[in-house]
Amino acid sequence: MGNTFKMLTVVGTSPESYKEAIDNALSDTAATVRNLSWFEVKEFRGRIADGKVAEYQAKLQIGFRVEVP
Amino acid sequence: MGNTFKMLTVVGTSPESYKEAIDNALSDTAATVRNLSWFEVKEFRGRIADGKVAEYQAKLQIGFRVEVP
Amino acid sequence: MGNTFKMLTVVGTSPESYKEAIDNALSDTAATVRNLSWFEVKEFRGRIADGKVAEYQAKLQIGFRVEVP
Amino acid sequence: MGNTFKMLTVVGTSPESYKEAIDNALSDTAATVRNLSWFEVKEFRGRIADGKVAEYQAKLQIGFRVEVP
Amino acid sequence: MGNTFKMLTVVGTSPESYKEAIDNALSDTAATVRNLSWFEVKEFRGRIADGKVAEYQAKLQIGFRVEVP
Amino acid sequence: MGNTFKMLTVVGTSPESYKEAIDNALSDTAATVRNLSWFEVKEFRGRIADGKVAEYQAKLQIGFRVEVP
Amino acid sequence: MGNTFKMLTVVGTSPESYKEAIDNALSDTAATVRNLSWFEVKEFRGRIADGKVAEYQAKLQIGFRVEVP
Amino acid sequence: MGNTFKMLTVVGTSPESYKEAIDNALSDTAATVRNLSWFEVKEFRGRIADGKVAEYQAKLQIGFRVEVP
Amino acid sequence: MGNTFKMLTVVGTSPESYKEAIDNALSDTAATVRNLSWFEVKEFRGRIADGKVAEYQAKLQIGFRVEVP
Amino acid sequence: MGNTFKMLTVVGTSPESYKEAIDNALSDTAATVRNLSWFEVKEFRGRIADGKVAEYQAKLQIGFRVEVP
Amino acid sequence: MGNTFKMLTVVGTSPESYKEAIDNALSDTAATVRNLSWFEVKEFRGRIADGKVAEYQAKLQIGFRVEVP
Amino acid sequence: MGNTFKMLTVVGTSPESYKEAIDNALSDTAATVRNLSWFEVKEFRGRIADGKVAEYQAKLQIGFRVEVP
Numbered sequence: 001m002g003n004t005f006k007m008l009t010v011v012g013t014s015p016e017s018y019k020e021a022i023d024n025a026l027s028d029t030a031a032t033v034r035n036l037s038w039f040e041v042k043e044f045r046g047r048i049a050d051g052k053v054a055e056y057q058a059k060l061q062i063g064f065r066v067e068v069p
Numbered sequence: 070m071g072n073t074f075k076m077l078t079v080v081g082t083s084p085e086s087y088k089e090a091i092d093n094a095l096s097d098t099a100a101t102v103r104n105l106s107w108f109e110v111k112e113f114r115g116r117i118a119d120g121k122v123a124e125y126q127a128k129l130q131i132g133f134r135v136e137v138p
Numbered sequence: 139m140g141n142t143f144k145m146l147t148v149v150g151t152s153p154e155s156y157k158e159a160i161d162n163a164l165s166d167t168a169a170t171v172r173n174l175s176w177f178e179v180k181e182f183r184g185r186i187a188d189g190k191v192a193e194y195q196a197k198l199q200i201g202f203r204v205e206v207p
Numbered sequence: 208m209g210n211t212f213k214m215l216t217v218v219g220t221s222p223e224s225y226k227e228a229i230d231n232a233l234s235d236t237a238a239t240v241r242n243l244s245w246f247e248v249k250e251f252r253g254r255i256a257d258g259k260v261a262e263y264q265a266k267l268q269i270g271f272r273v274e275v276p
Numbered sequence: 277m278g279n280t281f282k283m284l285t286v287v288g289t290s291p292e293s294y295k296e297a298i299d300n301a302l303s304d305t306a307a308t309v310r311n312l313s314w315f316e317v318k319e320f321r322g323r324i325a326d327g328k329v330a331e332y333q334a335k336l337q338i339g340f341r342v343e344v345p
Numbered sequence: 346m347g348n349t350f351k352m353l354t355v356v357g358t359s360p361e362s363y364k365e366a367i368d369n370a371l372s373d374t375a376a377t378v379r380n381l382s383w384f385e386v387k388e389f390r391g392r393i394a395d396g397k398v399a400e401y402q403a404k405l406q407i408g409f410r411v412e413v414p
Numbered sequence: 415m416g417n418t419f420k421m422l423t424v425v426g427t428s429p430e431s432y433k434e435a436i437d438n439a440l441s442d443t444a445a446t447v448r449n450l451s452w453f454e455v456k457e458f459r460g461r462i463a464d465g466k467v468a469e470y471q472a473k474l475q476i477g478f479r480v481e482v483p
Numbered sequence: 484m485g486n487t488f489k490m491l492t493v494v495g496t497s498p499e500s501y502k503e504a505i506d507n508a509l510s511d512t513a514a515t516v517r518n519l520s521w522f523e524v525k526e527f528r529g530r531i532a533d534g535k536v537a538e539y540q541a542k543l544q545i546g547f548r549v550e551v552p
Numbered sequence: 553m554g555n556t557f558k559m560l561t562v563v564g565t566s567p568e569s570y571k572e573a574i575d576n577a578l579s580d581t582a583a584t585v586r587n588l589s590w591f592e593v594k595e596f597r598g599r600i601a602d603g604k605v606a607e608y609q610a611k612l613q614i615g616f617r618v619e620v621p
Numbered sequence: 622m623g624n625t626f627k628m629l630t631v632v633g634t635s636p637e638s639y640k641e642a643i644d645n646a647l648s649d650t651a652a653t654v655r656n657l658s659w660f661e662v663k664e665f666r667g668r669i670a671d672g673k674v675a676e677y678q679a680k681l682q683i684g685f686r687v688e689v690p
Numbered sequence: 691m692g693n694t695f696k697m698l699t700v701v702g703t704s705p706e707s708y709k710e711a712i713d714n715a716l717s718d719t720a721a722t723v724r725n726l727s728w729f730e731v732k733e734f735r736g737r738i739a740d741g742k743v744a745e746y747q748a749k750l751q752i753g754f755r756v757e758v759p
Numbered sequence: 760m761g762n763t764f765k766m767l768t769v770v771g772t773s774p775e776s777y778k779e780a781i782d783n784a785l786s787d788t789a790a791t792v793r794n795l796s797w798f799e800v801k802e803f804r805g806r807i808a809d810g811k812v813a814e815y816q817a818k819l820q821i822g823f824r825v826e827v828p
Contacts, residue, residue: 002151002159002193004166009078009147011132013071017709019776021071022805022812028073028135030810039812041803044731046712048752051720053712053729055071062807063149066166078147080201082140086226088431090140091460091467097142097204099465108467110458113248115229117269120237122229122246124140131462155571157293160322160329168327177329179320182593184574186614189582191574191591200324209289209297209331211304216285216354218408220347224433228347235349235411251455253436255476258444260436260453262347270287273304278358278366278400280373285354295569298598298605306603315605317596338600339356342373362640364500367529367536375534384536386527389662391643393683396651398643398660407531416496416504416538418511423492423699425753427692435692442694442756469692477494480511485703485711485745487718492699502638505667505674513672522674524665545669546701549718554772554780554814556787561630561768563684565623573623580625580687607623615770618787630768632822634761642761649763649825676761707778734800736781738821741789743781743798 005037005063014056018044021058035065074106074132083125087113090127104134143175143201152194156182159196173203212244212270221263225251228265242272281313281339290332294320297334311341350382350408359401363389366403380410419451419477428470432458435472449479488520488546497539501527504541518548557589557615566608570596573610587617626658626684635677639665642679656686695727695753704746708734711748725755764796764822773815777803780817794824 012025022039030036039062047055081094091108099105112128150163160177168174177200185193219232229246237243250266288301298315306312319335357370367384375381388404426439436453444450457473495508505522513519526542564577574591582588591614599607633646643660651657664680702715712729720726733749771784781798789795802818 002153002162004151004162005149007147007149007197009076009130011074011076013073015071024071024073026807026810026812028137031137036807036810038807039805045728047728048716048726051716051726053716059076061147068166068169078145078199080143080145082142084140093140093142095462095465095467097206100206105462105465107461108459115246115248117233117243117245120233120243122233128145164324164327164329174324174327176324177322184591186578186588186590189578189588191578209291209300211289211300212287214285214287214335216352216406218350218352220349222347231347231349235413238413253453255440255450255452258440258450260440266352268285275304275307278360278369280358280369281356283354283356283404302600302603302605312600312603314600315598337354344373344376371531371534371536381531381534383531384529391660393647393657393659396647396657398647416498416507418496418507419494421492421494421542423697423751425695425697427694429692438692438694442758445758473697475492482511482514485705485714487703487714488701490699490701490749509669509672509674519669519672521669522667544699551718551721554774554783556772556783557770559768559770559818561628561682563626563628565625567623576623576625580689583689611628613768620787620790630766630820632764632766634763636761645761645763649827652827680766736798738785738795738797741785741795743785 004066004068006066007061007063008033009042009059009061011057011059015054016056018056018058021056022060025058025060026062029062033064035067036062037065038063073135073137075135076130076132077102078111078128078130080126080128082127084123085125087125087127090125091129094127094129095131098131102133104136105131106134107132142204142206144204145199145201146171147180147197147199149195149197151196153192154194156194156196159194160198163196163198164200167200171202173205174200175203176201211273211275213273214268214270215240216249216266216268218264218266220265222261223263225263225265228263229267232265232267233269236269240271242274243269244272245270280342280344282342283337283339284309285318285335285337287333287335289334291330292332294332294334297332298336301334301336302338305338309340311343312338313341314339349411349413351411352406352408353378354387354404354406356402356404360399361401363401363403366401367405370403370405371407374407378409380412381407382410383408418480418482420480421475421477422447423456423473423475425471425473427472429468430470432470432472435470436474439472439474440476443476447478449481450476451479452477487549487551489549490544490546491516492525492542492544494540494542496541498537499539501539501541504539505543508541508543509545512545516547518550519545520548521546556618556620558618559613559615560585561594561611561613563609563611567606568608570608570610573608574612577610577612578614581614585616587619588614589617590615625687625689627687628682628684629654630663630680630682632678632680634679636675637677639677639679642677643681646679646681647683650683654685656688657683658686659684694756694758696756697751697753698723699732699749699751701747701749705744706746708746708748711746712750715748715750716752719752723754725757726752727755728753763825763827765825766820766822767792768801768818768820770816770818772817774813775815777815777817780815781819784817784819785821788821792823794826795821796824797822
């Protein structure tokens with residue numbers, strides 16, 4: 001029988017870059033969920049202050065393998 | 070470091086209006102989740118009985134801030 | 139007042155068919171969640187090995203009724 | 208064997224609200240079609256006059272059960 | 277001059293499979309409409325009972341040639 | 346109370362052009378439906394023969410005002 | 415020759431309802447632009463505070479007729 | 484440093500053809516905006532009168548280079 | 553350095569089922585392309601004859617690893 | 622067993638019209654590929670010079686039957 | 691009463707990165723528009739020269755608060 | 760007569776960044792295809808290992824000018 005995966009939708013943010021926004025989303029999710037397996041970027045947005053990017057925001061769907069006891 | 074947000078997909082319903090369907094979705098979610106921050110409407114549907122709207126249904130994505138200990 | 143439903147995104151897999159991939163997604167979800175009510179297929183994909191389908195993958199959104207105490 | 212449903216696409220309008228636009232679409236459809244069962248909102252638009260909404264327009268797909276003799 | 281086709285949106289259902297849901301949609305449509313020519317699947321959904329698929333639902337657009345007298 | 350409109354999905358075809366394909370869709374629809382009001386192009390496709398367009402195909406949604414007695 | 419229309423994208427907000435959010439978007443646009451003609455709703459979102467909708471947000475595309483001297 | 488472009492959304496219309504509707508949108512825009520560079524068609528619609536196309540409507544996004552002093 | 557993959561768009565057909573349509577698409581592609589790795593279903597359609605499915609059609613994007621010498 | 626089709630994505634261009642842009646895409650493709658069968662228009666764009674369309678661009682997916690030896 | 695926001699569509703470019711393309715879009719917009727508040731990435735594209743990225747292109751929707759006198 | 764362009768769909772990967780994933784896709788494509796002209800990003804995904812991005816994956820459509828002899 002095949003594995004089953006659940007997907008969480010998470011928005012990571014960073015004042016620096018989308019790369020760090022994605023890293024933050026993954027590490028905060030990995031703090032409570034095991035077996036993270038892949039992600040899909042659903043949206044890139046950002047907050048602006050003083051005409052510059054103040055916060056990079058990346059909405060991800062993150063898939064993890066379900067552990068069936 | 071930036072905050073991280075998780076998003077739940079919730080379908081609220083009401084016999085009265087989409088406004089109440091959204092309110093119900095939020096209050097039922099707030100009963101168990103803290104820090105609700107924003108929502109995005111993904112779909113409006115409804116059930117019909119006797120040629121009238123019997124139930125308004127609003128599918129929402131609801132974002133809340135993750136508390137990192 | 140109307141019922142409220144939450145939706146989970148789940149990817150079921152099977153070496154045999156999309157039907158079994160969907161069944162696996164539902165039964166693995168039903169193991170820990172009550173009141174499953176409906177699902178929507180969001181994507182069909184698959185892994186290939188030796189020029190044949192090695193794994194059918196079905197991404198579903200699954201709705202279940204929230205029990206409010 | 209399962210039921211079969213047909214879907215009509217209908218645009219309801221109202222000078223007052225989207226709620227009434229949906230009600231008008233359903234009641235005008237119910238005048239000639241039986242067994243209306245559910246609807247899906249496909250688009251909200253409107254006509255403007257004097258800088259105000261002059262007509263609310265809601266495009267719906269309406270499903271009704273087919274009666275097989 | 278070219279042929280003209282109309283398209284109907286039909287949701288077929290079956291307790292068994294999407295294949296049968298599609299077959300049911302087509303045969304119920306063919307009972308009253310001639311010249312069915314092609315279909316496009318717009319959505320696969322389903323109803324769940326006891327953690328299993330209780331009803332497969334396939335939304336189709338079905339094209340048929342218009343007979344101009 | 347506002348007017349209500351129904352929409353038909355029609356595929357017009359022509360060996361000559363999309364313009365004629367749209368014209369054919371409209372005139373064949375107007376042969377049996379009154380009060381045609383507007384259309385929205387949903388898809389342009391075509392059939393190829395001998396490396397040339399053999400048939401232009403335009404899928405339209407056509408709206409017409411419902412006459413309520 | 416036909417008229418030409420330009421479209422503005424505007425997000426209206428309101429603490430009360432989407433209806434008022436749309437009204438606000440239109441009246442603030444009408445303050446500086448003439449000949450507003452129609453709008454299309456592109457997105458409904460909202461801000462949440464204390465588990466309730468704190469701000470309704472409606473993203474609209476608003477069309478207005480261009481005056482050619 | 485790279486150039487920056489702004490995009491306007493414009494609906495051109497014509498009683499004759501989509502070609503002329505696009506031409507009208509461009510010439511009316513060029514009357515007040517310099518450096519028009521490219522366009523993307525977002526939608527083709529039309530108004531119907533007497534079962535014929537009365538007005539071709541083309542919604543375009545038009546890009547133009549921003550002149551930085 | 554990471555692997556690179558190319559994707560082909562292929563429409564498989566079968567008089568029997570979507571499963572066989574997908575199998576046919578893969579085996580006909582595997583006849584000339586090595587390293588097939590995964591596929592994504594983009595569309596399910598079909599041809600109708602005598603009110604029944606005469607041909608199942610599945611449009612796939614198929615990814616294969618590029619061999620860099 | 623059913624036929625299999627491959628699809629190519631091709632952008633045809635013309636200084637004159639979308640019709641000629643499509644013709645050019647097909648004839649340039651037909652120069653090296655046999656059995657062209659159908660196409661689907663994916664996008665209409667264009668380049669602007671002096672406030673007029675300088676180049677019509679049509680992105681097509683073109684299907685052709687695979688010859689299995 | 692709530693604030694109202696307008697959105698501009700801007701394509702920023704850079705020979706270096708998408709990050710710089712976004713920065714350029716924002717700073718060129720901020721040169722003439724006050725109160726920039728947030729942006730949404732709509733598309734990433736690029737120009738290629740000599741088999742390398744010659745220009746990163748990011749299409750953004752940028753929201754700014756309207757000042758009502 | 761206008762130029763014609765073909766588009767390839769390529770997924771580039773990198774353990775480091777999306778920038779490198781795009782570079783890899785382009786350089787591996789340029790190894791066998793001349794006249795690469797532009798690309799459009801269709802999807803950003805990634806593989807996760809140990810709660811971190813293990814592989815950045817960028818799906819591109821790459822356009823190149825067809826050389827007609």
